[in-house]
Amino acid sequence: MPRSGSFFVALCMVTIAVSVAALAYLVANVEAGFSTAIGFGLLLAMVIGHLGSQRSGDRLVVEARLADLTRVTGDVARDMTELARRVERFETMAMDKARAATEPIAEEIGQLGALVKQFAETLQVHEAAIVRATAVAVQPAAALPPVGPLAASLSAAVPATSPDTELPPQAADVPVAAATQAQGANSQRLIETLRQRLDRSDLAPALEAVLPDVFDGLSRAEAVASITAAIDSRRIDLYLQPIVTLPQRKVRWYQASVRLRSADGDLLLPSDYRELAETAGLMPALDVEALGRCIQVVRRLTSRNRDVGLVCDLAGVSLGDAAFSTELVALLDANRALAGSLVLGFRQDAVRNLSPLDIETLGALSDLGFRFAMDGVGDLRIEPRDLAEKGFRQIKVPADLMLARAGAAGAAIHPADLAGLFARYGIDFVVEGIETEPLVVDLLDYEVKFAQGPLFSPPRPVRAEVLSEAAAAPAPQPAPAARAPRSEPRAEPRPAEPQSLGAAALALGAVGAPREARRAGGIGQGLRALIRERS
Missing domain, CATH: 3.20.20.450 (EAL domain)
Incomplete structure (x- = not known):
């Protein structure tokens, strides 16, 4: 349809230009060459005017379409902004809920980690003390290295023992744990005696x-x-x-x-x-x-x-x-x-x-x-x-x-x-x-x-x-x-x-709180109170 309309317009322009040239030649007695130039110039003017009017119309149509596209783009941008805001609000709410749900657990885990650390340190200290006590208990006092004038006084203060010393008859039925405890007590007394002798000896100024x-x-x-x-x-x-x-x-x-x-x-x-x-x-x-x-x-x-x-x-x-x-x-x-x-x-x-x-x-x-x-x-x-x-x-x-x-x-x-x-x-x-x-x-x-x-x-x-x-x-x-x-x-x-925090936790567990108190206070509150007390 647009192409047939263009053909019709072109035909009309040519007809008008030929008619004007014919009228100028026949009626106005204008020479044939000049009348032909008049017709051609008129045709060219009509073509240029038609093209200009058509281009201005196309420009208006394009501008209208651009305005519609800009309006639609603005609407889409606003919708995207609203959608992003809603998604961000949803993420914030989800993170807040997740944080509220995991913070108590993370706090409990941190406190349990601190307790485990203290328990490990306490266990290491106790193991070292047991090793030292055992080594001192089984070693004869006569085998201790001489420390100048301290050796004589220490030998007089601590009785010599021998691995071959026979135990009294009633000691045969004593459990191993009780024997170990008695051995540790003897070792502790030996260490205290050694420390007191050392404080009164001539080695103290040298150590300080x-x-x-x-x-x-x-x-x-x-x-x-x-x-x-x-x-x-x-x-x-x-x-x-x-x-x-x-x-x-x-x-x-x-x-x-x-x-x-x-x-x-x-x-x-x-x-x-x-x-x-x-x-x-x-x-x-x-x-x-x-x-x-x-x-x-x-x-x-x-x-x-x-x-x-x-x-x-x-x-x-x-x-x-x-x-x-x-x-x-x-x-x-x-x-x-x-x-x-x-x-x-x-x-x-x-x-x-x-x-x-x-x-x-x-x-x-x-x-x-x-x-x-x-x-x-x-x-x-x-x-x-x-x-x-x-x-x-x-x-x-x-x-x-x-x-x-x-x-x-x-x-x-x-x-x-x-x-x-x-x-x-x-x-x-x-x-x-x-x-x-x-x-x-x-x-x-x-x-x-x-x-x-x-x-x-x-x-x-x-x-x-x-x-x-x-x-x-x-x-x-x-x-x-x-x-x-x-x-x-x-x-x-x-x-x-x-005494470390781990030992205190073990002691607290050994004593044992009432079940109702543990249920009312919760594990976390008990751990936090214990940490605050020991700190």
């Missing part, structure tokens, strides 16, 4: 001579009591030392370290109190206090500059404490927004001695977004892949170890290639202990990007007003159930082998 110089004139028990009093009285100072980039020397992190102040005002460095505090079981309480202050400092740092972070050192033995691990996870979960700016530091020996449960604790912190650093490096026999899998993103190596020969440093590759090797696994390589400018030049030759040392700045104390301002700022608080209550000031150091 290994204390740091700051404890000169104090016994080991008095030194531990001084450290305990400093922690309980919160005489704790936080020091910061910058970690800078090379060669720009721009501050990238701050290294946090803790100093204690004794009652006499003496400043105790970590090298002075760490060994005593770890032996006495004081590091978890100190690490909790230090971590809380580090979080306050990080809040103040991030409020000014998001590119600066803080490395907070923790003791590896603290991870073995179930109450500390629970509180650590809860505290960092409440401050998850600081994950990109807070790095937890551990020493190399602690990293190498991590237990499977300690690795699980680090994995839980890594899932929250927190990363770890390793310092106190004594040798370079380090596998970057293992560190990266555990969540470590920073390693600090002393300058003298870094610049030593490869054989002396214990590295499988040349130290000049270490920075690039760790960088391939996403681990920042930091060299500490920089004191002179020539060391910086050597590190630039080794392509080291980060450095720390007195050359850039010594450790400086954090002002009290900084901590008070950071504490006054609004911030999420950890769950109250995970917070370990602060113990009263202790006049004596903790015993070397305290």
